[in-house]
Each structure stands twice: as C-alpha cells, then as structure tokens.
Amino acid sequence: MLRFIVRRLLQLIPILLGLSLLLFAWLRALPGGPAQAALGERATPAKIAEYNETFGLNESIVVQYLKFLGRAVQLDFGTSTRTGRPVLDEFLDRFPGTIELTVAALVFAIVIGIPLGYVAARRHGGVVDNTAIIASLLGVTIPVFFLAYLLRLLFAVQLGWLPGSGRQDVRIDATHITNFYVLDGLLTREFDASWDAVLHLVLPGIALGTIPLAIIVRITRAAVLDVVNEDYVRTANAKGLSTSVVRRRHVVRNALLPVSTTIGLQTGLLLSGAVLTETVFAFGGVGSALRQAISDRDYSLLQGFILILAVVYVLVNLLVDISYGLLDPRVRTR
Amino acid sequence: MDQAPGDPLLRVEGLQVHFPIKRGVLFDRTVGHVKAVDGVDLSVQRGTTYGLVGESGCGKSTLGRAILRLSEPTAGRVWFDGVDVASLKGEPLRQIRRRMQMVFQDPLGSLDPRQNVESLLAEPLRAHGLGGDKAAISTRLRELLDAVGLPTAALRRYPHEFSGGQRQRIGIARAITVEPDLLIADEPVSALDVSVQAQVLNLLEELQGRLGLTYLVIAHDLAVVRHISDVVGVMYLGSLVEQAPAEELYSSPLHPYTRSLMSAVPVPDPEVEDHRERILLAGDLPSPANPPSGCRFHTRCPWRQETRCDDEVPLLREITLTPTGAGALGATPAAVRPAVGGPHLVSCHWVEEIHDGRLQPKSPEEVAASQGVSIASGDTGHGTDPLIAGVDEPVGFH
Amino acid sequence: LASCASSDRDESGDTSAESGGGTFVFGAAGDPTMFDPAFATDGESFRVTRQIYEGLLTNEEGSADLAPALAESYEVSDDGLAYTFSLREGVTFHDGTEFDADAVCFNFDRQYNFTGLAASPAASEYWQNNFGGFASTPDVPSLYAGCEATDPSTAVITLTQTTSRFPAVLALPSFAIQSPAALEQYAADELGGNGDALTYTEYALEHPTGTGPFKFESWDQGNSEVRIVRNDDYWGDPSGVQEIVFRSIPDGNTRRQELQAGSIDGYDLVAPADYQELEDGGFQVLPREPFNILYLGINGGNVPGTSANPALKDIRVRQALAHAIDRDTVVSSLLPEGAEAAIEFVPPTVDGWTEDVTRYDYDPAKARDLLTQAGALNTTLRFYYPTDVSRPYLPDPAAMFEVISKNLTDAGFTIEPVSLPWNPDYLDAVQAGQADVHLLGWTGDYNDAYNFIGTFFADAGGGKAKAEFGGFSSPEVFTALAAGDAEPDVDARGPLYEQANKAIMDYLPAIPISHSPNALVVAEDVQGLVPSPLSAEDFSPVTVG
Amino acid sequence: MTVTTPRPGAGRRDRIDELAARAGQLSDGDGGESLLRSAVRRLRRNPVAILGAVIVVAFLLVALFAPLLAPRDPYAQSLLSEVRQGSIPGSRDGYLLGVDQLGRDVLSRLLYGSRQSLLIGVVSTVLGAVLGMALGILAGGLGGKVDTVVMRFVDILLSIPGLLMAISISVLLGASQLSLMIAIAVTQVPVFARLLRGSMLVQRDSDYALAARALGVRRRRIVFGHVLPNSLSPVIVQATLSLATAIIEAAALSFLGLGDPDISRPEWGAMLASAQSVLSIRPELAIYPALCIIVVALGFTLLGEALREALDPKFRR
Amino acid sequence: MLEVDDLAVQFTRRGEQPTRAVDGVSFSVAPGETIGLVGESGCGKSVTSLAIMGLLPQRGVQVTGSVRLDGTELLGAGPRTLRTLRGKDMAMVFQDPLSSLNPTVTVGTQVTEVLAEHRDMTGRAAQDEATELLDRVGIPDPRRRLGEYPHQLSGGMRQRALIAMALACSPRLLIADEPTTALDVTIQAQILELLRELVQGSGTALVMITHDLGVVAGLCDRVHVMYAGRVIETADRRPLFATPRHPYTGGLLGSVPRLDTGRGTPLTPIRGSARDTIPWSQGCAFAPRCDNAEDDCLTEVSGSTVPLEADGLRRELRCRHPLHATPAAAGAPAGATAASSAGASAGSPSTGSSSWSSSEGQQS
C-alpha cells in the first residue's frame, strides 16, 4: 500500500511539470505577454521593457521556465496584480471558505443522494425511482447560477429564512483563528457565530451540491442495481441471512465502492473553486476570487490559483485512489 | 530434436514466452517474469493432428499464439515448412500467416460484430490479394459456407444472429478461406454445448480429410483431444511433461501428472466411474510467475521423492516400455487410420520406477503436508483510476 | 495603538450607549486595494479612507462645493501661487500624535519626494495627475513648489503655476493628511515589487492612521470585509454608529437581495431597475445629483500604431453619429429617473454650461443623409463597450451598447462589437485609441468645468488631444480650454468655458449622451447619510435604528 | 410463430424438417441485421429515447425555421420607449411572451436563440470530439511511446478542472463566439481522447482483432476497419451527453462575461445572464431561457442515456 | 424429503413474450440420496434450483406447482420462513466461486454470519466452528484463511469455502449448481470427492446440477435429464447410461467424446442447436432435432412423463418414439460400448432431405 502511494505520488511529478509548463505557456501566450498582464493599464513600452529586464523576461524561455518552476516549488506563485499580495496568501485566505462550502455541498449531496439512490434502486421502476431519475437529470441540466438565484430569491429574500450571501453575519464580531468560521466559533466558544456560519452555508451548499447530488443518486442507484444482481448477494440469500445483514454487509458495502469514488471525484471538482455559486452568494472563497480575477484580468492571480487548484485537484484524486484502495480489499491486499 | 522422420510441417524448438511483470516506484522495472511458456519442443507432421492438453493457465494458448507470432517469443525457434517464423518481420510474416490459421475459443469474440459474414469471409481474401474479382469471391464464399455446412443465406447475417455452433463454423470457414496448411485451434469447442461440440469436432475431422490440413488442437478436455489427435502433448506450467501418440498415451500414461489428469476426467459411464482408480492431486496449480524449482510438478506429485524431484529439472526423454496395464483405462486399440508414430516422451526422473510399481503414490493429504501450505494463486484486483472513472460523467460547472 | 486594533464588544458597548451605537453594514461593489490614499486610485479604497482621514478641505455635504476641514480657512496670494491655510487646533491622529502644520507639510513633501516604485505611475497616480512630477524627476514639471509650516497652525503651500484645479484637489482623498509618526513607523513609502506587481506596505494594509471620525479596525481579505470603528477622540461630532463594516458584494442583485434580507444596511450603485422595488419595500433610495457625463468616444485616427476608421475624420460622419442616437429613449428607458439627455460635456449644474451649443436631435434619416453625403454609408465601426462594470453614468453598459448599437445600425452604420472587461483591458484599449467608437464617461472630482472638458479635450501635448479621442487636433478647442484653466479668478472662468463648450460641440470629438444620477440605498431605519454628487459620502452622521 | 396444423399425407420427416428449418433462424428471409440497425430498432422502442429525440428534433426544427416562426424581428427594440426602469411591458397583442428590458420581443428572441445555442453546442462538441478522437486514435491505435506521451498530455489537461480550463482558454482568446466554442471544446478534448483510447485498447486486445492479425490483415485496416468502428459507441454516447453540457457551459461562461461580445445576438445563455438584473420584476425573462436550456439539455441527455443502453452489448438481442 | 411437483417458472418481461424457463418439472429426493439434473445450457436447471430455494427475483416471475421440504410447502411460504429454512435446512453451492463470494468481506465473516444467523454462534465460538468447517472441507491452515479475502484464495479453495458455508448448519438438502464447471479437472476431481465424502454418512440429500454426463455417472443415484424446461427422462444411474431411452439422452451420450474410446470412434451429434426448439405447447420441443420424430410428435402433445414399467426399473420418459423400443434392449449388455452403440442406433444417417438440416447433422 505504501509503495502504491509513493508510486502514485511520483507519477504526479510529470503531470505537475506538464501543468506548470502549460500555465507558464498560457501566461506567455496572453495578448501582450506577462509584462502587459502584470502592468495592466500602466503599461507603456518603456515600462514593459523595464519590467522585462527586472523579471528576466529577456532571458531564454527555458531559463524563464526553470525560474518560474523554481519559484513555484518554493510556493512562490507571484503576486496578485490587483492587491499586490502574494498569490499564496490570497489563496490561503480564501481556501478555508471554499473547503467549508465544499463540505456543506457534499453533506447535502451525500445525505440525500445515497438514501435516495438506494431507495430508487430498491423500488426499481417504481414511482420513487422515476422521480429520482428525473430529479437527477434536472440536477445536471439546470444552470447552477440560475438555481442559485432562485434559491436565494425564495429562501433569503421572499421567505427570509436563511442568509443569502457571505460567510457570516458581519454584525457578529466573531474572532477568526483558522478562518474556518464554523470551527472558529467552536474553538472560541462563540457558538452563535458557528451557527450563523452554518446557516450561511445552507443555500450555497444546496446550489453547489445539486450536481454532485444528481450524480450520486445516479451512481448509487446503478451500483445498488448492479450489486443486487451479483452472485454473492444470491449466495447471501441462499444462506438465509436476515434482510438487514444482506443489505448492510453485502449490498450497501459493495455498492458504496463506486459511490465513494464518485464522491471523491466530486470533492476534487468542488474544491477547485465553485466560481458560479460563490459569485452569486458573494461567498468569500476561492471561486469568487477567481471570478474577480477574471474581471480584473488579474492574470498572475489566475495563473497561481489555477496551478494551486490543479495540484489540489490532482492530490484529492490521489487521495480518492488511495482511499479506494483502503476500501476495496482487492486493491488493498495486493 | 532429431527424431522427426520425414519433414514435419511445424517444428518448435526451445520456445519460451515470458511476460515481464512490471512494477516500480517511478519507472516500471521488470521484477520478474510470468513464464507462460518455458522451453517447449514439439513437431507436427503434415496431415496429422497434434493435441495439446493441460490445465488452465499452463500456457497452451500462449504457445499457440507464439507459433503464429501473435505473441512475441522470448526465445526459441518456430520452423514452419522450413522457414523460421520467429525471425520474420513485416510483409514476409504477413504472407506466411496466410498458411497458418487460427480458430479461437470464443466464436463470438473472434468475429467483428460489425461485419456480416460475407465481409468477414472476404476480408482474408482481400488482405492477401486472393480470390480475384467479385464473382470469383462470391463463388468461393459459397463453397466455403457449403464446406462448413452453413446456408448461403448466412452471408448477409451478422455474428450475433447465429448460435454458438454456427459461429464456430464461421470461424472455421474464415480460417480455411486462404487455404492454409496449418490450423491452430485454441479450445475450438470448449464454449459449446456437448451436442454442438460433436458437430464441430466432426466438421474439423471432415475438413482435415478433405483438405489435407495439419492441426494443432489446444484443449483442456482430454477426451476431446484424444478424440481427434494423432499425437498428444501434455503441458504443465509452461512445459511439456509428456508427449506420445494418442493411443499410447491413453493406454499407458507415464508421467504422474498425466496419470492423475486422466484419472480425474469423468467418463459418462457408471461402470467405468465406479471402478476406476482416482489419483487425487493436492492443491492448485502454482503460479507461473514463480514456478517450483526442479520438477515443476513436485509440489503436487503423489510420487515425489526426496531426491532429485525438488532440485533437478527432469529432461523430456524417450521411454520405451511395454504397456503393463499401468493405465487404469481399458484401452480400445482401434487404429482407424495409420497410426502416426513417434516416440513416447516423458519428463520425470522416476518414470520407470513408477511404471514398475516400485514407487507407490502418497495420498493428497500427505503430499500437502510434506509441502506445507499449498500455494494459492490469487486473482489480482483492479484499482480504478479516478481520471478514467470520472470522464464519462458530465463535467459539472459549479 | 494596540488598544485600537483590538476591539472588545463588551467594552465598546458602554460608549455606544451615550453616543449612538450599533453597526452599520454597507455593501460595496468591490474590494478596496489598501488604505494609504496617496497610493489609492479606486473608489472603494477612497470610500474607506474618507472615513479614516481628513484633508485640509472637504466638500460640502451633498454638493461638490468646497468646505473647510482640517484647514479652517485659507488665503490665496494675488498671483494665485501661494495658499496659506489656518489649521484646526486640538486635533490628534488616531495614534495619539498631534496634528499640526508640520504634519501637513510632511504629507505634501512625502508625496513630492516619492522615488522608485512609489513614483511609478502605478503607485501615485493622483499626485502625478494633479501635481505632475516629483523632486526626483526635474524633467517632469510639477505644480508643487513647496510647503512651509510658518507656525503650528499655519501651513503655506506654494505652486509653480496657477491652475483651476487648486485648491479643489485638496478635497480629494489622496491628499488627506496622515499621521507622520505612523507613516514613518510602518515605512509607508517602501513599496515593494514582488514578482509581477506592487506590494503595499504594512502601513497601508494594517495601520492607516488619520484624524477622521473612524479608526481602522481590520480588513478580512478572505471574506472581503473592512471594519472601522468610532474614533472617540474625534474633534468634531462623534459618529452615529459604533462601527461600520464595508462588505464587498460584487454582484448587484446580491447586494439588493442582501439589503432586502436585512444582512446589510445599505449599498452603493443601485441598479436603476431596482429603485421602484426598493422604495416599495420601504428602503430609502438616495439619488446623487448627476455630476457626470456619458459619451460615445470617437477615434479621429491620429494615433500612431492604431487603425481607426478614417471615415470618422469626416465631420459629417460624426454629425451622423450624433443624430443617430436616440438620447431621449436612452434616458427614459435605460437610466434612472432624474437622468437627462446631455447636450454638451458638462452637467448643467457646473459653471460654464450653456444652452447655446449646437444641438444634434435624434434624426436617423438625417444621419443617413449625412452618411450618404460623406460616402460612408454602411461603414464599419468597431464599437467597444465594457463588461463587468457598473458606473454611475453607465449602470448597464451592455444594455446601453445594445441600444446605441441598434440606433447606429438603423442610421446606416455597420457595427462590429468588441467587449472587454472594464479594468484594465477596456480602459487600456480605449485610452490607447484602439476603438473606433466607445462608451465611456466621467464623474467630476470637483466643481469646475475644466475637470470635465479639460480632462477630455485639452491639448495632451504636441498639439494633439488624448489618444482616446484619436489625438484630434482642434486649435479652437485647445485654446478655449487653455484660457479657462489659466484664469485664476473663479468667476471669470464661466464664460471662457462656455466658449470651449461651443467649440467642442461644433467640432464633435465625441458625442455626449446623458447625465445620470446614481443612487445609494439604505434601510428604513438608517438616518443621516447624505448622498454626494462626487460619491464622497461622509458616514459619520449615519445612525442605525 | 403460428401453430400449424399437420398436412395429411405429408412424408414422415417433411413436417419436422420444415419445423426445424423454421426454428433454426437461417432458413432464408431478408438480410441480417447489423448491430447499428438493431440499436436503432431498440431505440425506437424505448420511450425515453423517443422523448429525447422528439425534444431534440423539435428544437432543431425551431432553429432551422426560426425566421419563419418568429413573429417579429428579434433585434428590433420596438417597445423600448415603453420600457421604464423597474417596469417592462409584459405579454400583449403581438408580443406573446412580452418584451425584454430593451423592448425586444421575447418569443422571437427565444426562437432565434435556439440557433445560437444549438450552434454553440454542436460546434463545440464536434470540435472537442474530433480533436479528442484524433488524440485517442493516435494513442489507442499506435500504442507504445506515442500512447504514453499522448496520455500524459491528456492527464495534464484533465488535471485542470473543466470550468477553470474554459476560463483560461476564453481569457487567452478574448471574448468571441468562436473562443467560447473553442473553450468548451477544449474541456471536452481529454474526455473524448480517454474514452476512445480506452475503448480502442479493449477492442485492440479483443479476439477478433487478434483474429484479423492472424489472418494477415494489415495493421491500418485492423485499426480503422475493425478496432475504431467498434470503439465508437461510447464516443457517440458521450457526444450526445456533451451536447447537453456544452449548452449549459455556454450559459455559465456567458454569465461570467466570457460569452459572445455581440450581446444583442439572441442566445439563451446570454439572455439568462442578462435577465438576472431584472429577476425580481420580470422573473419570466430568466425563466424562459433557463427552461429552454434545461429542456434541450434534458433532450440530449435522455437521448444519450438511451443510446448508451441501445449500444451496450449487455442489452443486445 | 424434497418433493418437487409440476414446478413451472415463467418469466415475463415488459414488451416481450413470456418465456417458460421451467415447465412442469417433478422429482423427489430422499435423505442421503444424490440426484443429478443434467441438460444443456439454458434448459432450466439453474432456474429450477433457484425456484426450490425461493431465490428467484420477486418481479416478472411466476412460479407454480409445488415444492415441499419435509412436507412443508415452500412455494407459498413467506420470506421469513424461507430465510429460516435457507442455510439451515437447505443450502446451495453455486457455479462461479469467485463471484459468489463477497469480495469486500473476509471469508471468515462470510462463514460466521451463517452461524450467527442460524446457530446463534458469535465471537470465539463462531471462529472456532468456522475454523473447524474450513478444515473439514480441506482448506489448509484454516485459521489464517478466515482472515483473508476471497481474491486471496485459489479457485478450488473458494469453492471449498462456499461448500463450508453451505454445510455450516448440516442442512438436509444441498443443491450444487454446476459446482465444478469453472474449475480445472484436477480440482473438479477434488471437489467431487469432497462432496461425495460429505454426503455419504451424513444423510444429506444432494441435488447435483451439471451439464457434464460424466460427473453424474460417478456421483448420482438417480438422474433427471432436462430439455427446454422439462424433464424428459428420469432413471437410475446405471440403466440411464446403459440404455438411454429418450433420443435426446442418447444423442447426448453419443456426442461426448470419451476418454476410453479411441480415435475414429465416430461422434453422433444431435443436429441443430438448443435454439432449434419448438414450444412444448406445439408438440415435443425436441422434435425438430430428433431423428426418431414422427408426425405424431407434433400432433399429440406428450404431456406427462410415461413411467416405463417394461424394464422393471423406476424410469420415466417423455417420448412417443423412444430408443430401444423393444423390451429386449433393456437387457442389452451395459458396458464401455453401450453409449456408442446407443448412439449408432439413434444416429442412422438421415436421408438429406433439406440441405440445411442435413449439413447441420452428422458429418462422420
């Protein structure tokens, strides 16, 4: 197992190298190149020349790339054009929010998705099943930002049940230690702050969780249908085991294998910045920062964020792989 | 091997096929080999049938494929009609493939599901520039179908519309389209129902008689092999342990493995079943990646001796013995066709002693005990690459 | 200082009891960059620094006129070059240090003496736009001659030439007075350039120190929240709320819904479409008097390295453009109530506005005629418009683009749309003369016509106007503008500017479209927020509840 | 099969032989049914497929005949003068669904919008599929080093989440309809490449490919004549599903301001994005295009799922 | 002990003709007896066994007839009753040992869960009992194996483990559905030997399902030959192989190459394939492939089996034109050549009436 992990980690190296090369090339291919991207509206030919001189852009492209890589390895992803802060700091400021949101979305998707998928499979062909299928199809076809607006219009504005933006009511002067607001509230025993942060996660969590929900329902349903027809379930029944043991030990346990992979993949996707959802909910996470960077043409921030997020994504996928190995003895005991 | 009288159509010398087992932290290193075929010598005379038997995973298919160069041999030579197939490349190889054809185990899987029978059969003709114009091809196809007993109406149908036996007929028809000399049949009937199995076996025999084909028939079913072979080779873990003319092999199997194999095959006859001696083997086939030292069979052999067996690889040597009823089976020496002779070859250190009854077999329990824990070969599970697994889901935009 | 940074809710509860308490949450449209106004350029940063700092002068509440602030009064020498300010006494900075004339001079000298990155256009844009060069750049003329603290409460600032800008610029947040002690302590001038952009100083990010009614408390960048708290030692009326939080909510709909949901108390840049709904919902929409101009910029095509449509050099084509635009419909349908069609580039409230300019009424047929005469029927115009932005004069650029583009098509132009994100791409492109025609506007900094028309159409050097207008050269326009700028007597400038306006509308270097109010909105229980035409609201009188 | 009564006097075996011939399928009759045709037959019997196909065809027809169907010029701001901030004229004579915030007929814009939306969907999917398949064929057909290199490249593309990739491409190319389509296409490229390659690898190792090799069929013919055609099913399914995603993605990119700069051109995504500003006063303006997007995407998804089932060997026969 | 009477199973799939997979099957098994159910693929063997165990899917299946275990009717019984019977009184071993074991649960758990369910054994006791069981079926080092996963076991051991589970509660009835088909001959021999030993002496009745006539020949007391969902011939082992009466049984025996007959002994296949059947409602399903068929095979539906008293043996047959029609044949010497002679008598070459069917016929 350890060997497998090390191997997978090492296999990441070429991917990450390629990725950095791609993003390096991307910045260079932008109209006007990196100097223009960095200087933006202040760029004059003289300034650009000076900039190129300062940052070694007159050197050979290989040297430039190596330097870029060298900085990236030391976690120096440059500075944001707009704020002038190191990209990494910007990222770290916002990532906790995105993680909280991702967790909220996943909780929503899993808590509803797995039971729904299971029930749909048990009632294969029935009303619940058809409803679940249609709902899951709608889940993937409804534009997320539209759903987000609808949710907010209904629950925040019309009904006023839930907060419709941000991560925490600003009137709660909460102390922030880790930047995970829910956690911070617990740590500082400001439970109202925690609860408020949780409430703020509800609507964006639902909006963001819709696609994973739809996919989890579908995968769970398919997996349960597959497993139910497996020979070993028949064997279990032939052994006269009680229904609950058959379901728990033989059906659900095996059906959850593909579902867990799916959840892992979705985690990767969600962590890579829920650009649309965070924007609509003015949620202080990575996604809204990306959105801002697009409109500000903050290329260095975009480059850095995309690089970091891709690494996060790849690492999460690796974790998924490893956890799959842990879950499935066929892989684990190899 | 220098025993070949006349001129064998196919001669295999020291053939080895090793599949590397790759593993490694960053770069795949070869950490070992699956010795699927590990030094096989055999020759097949023109117009005869050579039957190859052995348990699953012993390397039969790999040997067949290596002869056709569908797998790359690691070492050894394959002489086909005087040409070393193992050294051919490119166009000459393609050309010689016309003369050596293959019939596969899974009749459906070996037929392109998108082609109808007509284009399936015409393809080899076109590939080799045979058959001439359209009309000629069409006539030829009709002849072929007739030869394998299918109606002309079959031409426009697709493989999935046939029954298993009919598919196998198509497979055979396709193999003989290009008028090959050698036909390698890998488990040609094992996927078929018994009733259909017999039809196909009969067809194969009939075609051999009509077209003068040479067969190398691979099967795990000893009865099937016996039924159609002139010479039979028994494989165990990548090498031949015994080879003899069919009748002789069945009347007096010499290698302990062959003996137990034969005793394990059930015969649909209560009289035989009730009275025959069973030699049960201990444990399972060892992994070809890590074959036992010395005699490959020693881990399961009821006659295993303290000396030689564990460390000395037995040679495949010629034995001449008079059958003394050692074989448990009442033989029916019905020589229907001129017996294709050949020596009786066995690779066992103790053949003579066993044959004479000087050595007595041990029970499986004793064998297992003497070997310690029996060697289990596990199936390998598979990991899912999340990147692959993810792709057929819609790309979610959040 | 440490006590400033850490606020304790329980403690501050006492003080709020006597002088009004609570928190006012304001929805801003974007994040500030930092809080050293000398380096700031954007409205969101200024909105915050205005509450923390004060300048020598300020604007009168609800108007663009000047009013005393840290300077109680000033006198101008006869030649218009020396300004003597008598300063308010007993004022302290948030760090407890004394405000005096030395502090004033320290601030002006500080900016004049910027070097290196601080002197780069990226950093000190307002200084360079208003005062010109630095001590270190003798080849770039500077308006600033020096500052002298004649006594602790008197500071004299001398200029190198007369200008219509002075002293109005002193009300700009960039020239507010900051604590010399804090500036030095936190090395406020030592900008860094790391990798690819400027990095701001600890001062600008964490320790902005002024004299204003609010003290800086914290800036949560991840969550886009700036917190300022009441300055209990403020010399003037104490602020109505204990704390103000500026929350950045870029999306206009979200801002509205958040107000409706009660999580914020007010916000800026209200979409005109929402006025009615908000008012119906009991919210107070506070329109700012229009102090802006939206225009269709025209590229006359004299900028090297760009390729504008040459047809635009023809006055008839420009006139056709002017006649093609249906200003009245634009104003009634796209802009909020109170907007008006523009006949020239200054708003009617500004001295120098005149009715007496050439008018171009909506007349598509005439436009088509003019085009035909010019032989330019169906000529293709690359029409630039910005995305991702809402400006006071241009609440919905896309809609504006669509309508005007349709107007132009109807009149016989062919339109090739180009959209770019506002900052920096769009501004860069149009200011470099990339567009044939484009949408842009201006909100005045202070009440002087030159701030509008001079900014656009003055000679930008070499006898050519700015690249944005294709570097056109019109001696009539240039001389008329220069005359106005050089006139030290405020009252005498009016007629001169009227001349300039007429010349401009005859030459038509761009087409004025509208002056439009924009609005803030606050909840029903918010009092005391007075909208400023300059968007320079003072939040200290605000009370909640 | 009908129950036949015996013919008196028929020979001893005749009747049985006849039966045997009839039971054995090969007697005669019309030609065989290819997999594709039987897939189509199964599709035709599948109500889900029919629903999907009806939706898709209906929208295609609308797109094709938009000029005939649309009651008005979708560009004409005919009621602009009646539009006030905060009030937009609703449904009335000649304007079935009312007008948008610029006084244009919503129905006509929706009808014309189907053209742009479907165009974006189709072009980007085709582009993505073609590029992806080219990579897939290269990897799956040549194998070895080429395979490794191509697949590493695909891995790298896959390591950037879809939306970020689309954003990067749009930013790089600048806003235009073409760059929108390219951006969406690029996100699809690795998906198709992997899918086709995986499927080709399976087919390449299949017995029939081996059989073809044993028959001496040339490699090019094996790859293009056997392996590729048999590998296409999942690609076809994916393409159908991708059409749905492409339309949704286009809306998302429009929302982010990375869409077509010619915003007056009717396109559902852009209509939806721009209607957000009047959501509270005229929610229909957002709901109509959103519904169009959802329904079309649903149509393609249903069709894709049905295709997947029809082409799946598990369901054959 | 087990009595199956007129069991029929019909599958109805939406939009398709219902298929009768099992059609009036009757047989009974006594304690300690081993019976064989043989027939080609798809003839309904597995469906029969699943119907007995009550393991057929709930929907789309109609089961009629009667299945009685020690007089208890199983067909109408509720799921709860069935569950208590299954695993305890009747157990089953399936064909594919790998897929029949849950890959994510250790072998030990899969054994002990039966003990927990039916014998209330948990913890140590269950562990010990499981070890005992594995040891009994000949798995070496059983304690270690308990903690392993199915994929870590070899094919033969997996099948042994399955048998151990089936035997955990010493059921009175064991149904083995092709337990050796997926295994090599040498392993098959081991498993058959194991079953033989387990059944002998324990009084367990064994229903052996297989398509391999050889397996039945050595193991079963009584054999039921199935074709197209019906039992077409039933006989004790020896008479069946000695004198197969149904042309199908004869054909099967004639088709199998035998290890003890030499090259050149002709095979006499049945023509056509299992697809070439007609519904029983139209006559004898085997008629189209039958060389003995007469017109009346189609006219009069050969309904129930005919007990043949003639040879004085317990024998039932469903055929109007059986082989060895004369009682004399019953006394024909049984032996090594019996099958081939049976085949030869059945396989008088047909007179090539239609080119298609003749070519499908024998070729020797």
Ligand SMILES: Nc1ncnc2c1ncn2[C@@H]1O[C@H](COP(=O)(O)OP(=O)(O)OP(=O)(O)O)[C@@H](O)[C@H]1O
């Ligand atoms: N391409 C390959 N790569 C690695 N190992 C292989 C490959 N092909 C076959 N082997 C291994 O070689 C051994 C022999 O395989 P082969 O297919 O020749 O056996 P076989 O005798 O034909 O068995 P069966 O009766 O199951 O068909 C097996 O252990 C198999 O796992």
Ligand SMILES: Nc1ncnc2c1ncn2[C@@H]1O[C@H](COP(=O)(O)OP(=O)(O)OP(=O)(O)O)[C@@H](O)[C@H]1O
């Ligand atoms: N779930 C099902 N739905 C519909 N038909 C079925 C189902 N299960 C089995 N059948 C049909 O019932 C018939 C008998 O199947 P069964 O599995 O009993 O055959 P078998 O004799 O066990 O064959 P094999 O030797 O291949 O295992 C077959 O024709 C099969 O197609």
Ligand SMILES: [Mg+2]
């Ligand atoms: Mg094989």
Ligand SMILES: [Mg+2]
């Ligand atoms: Mg079965």
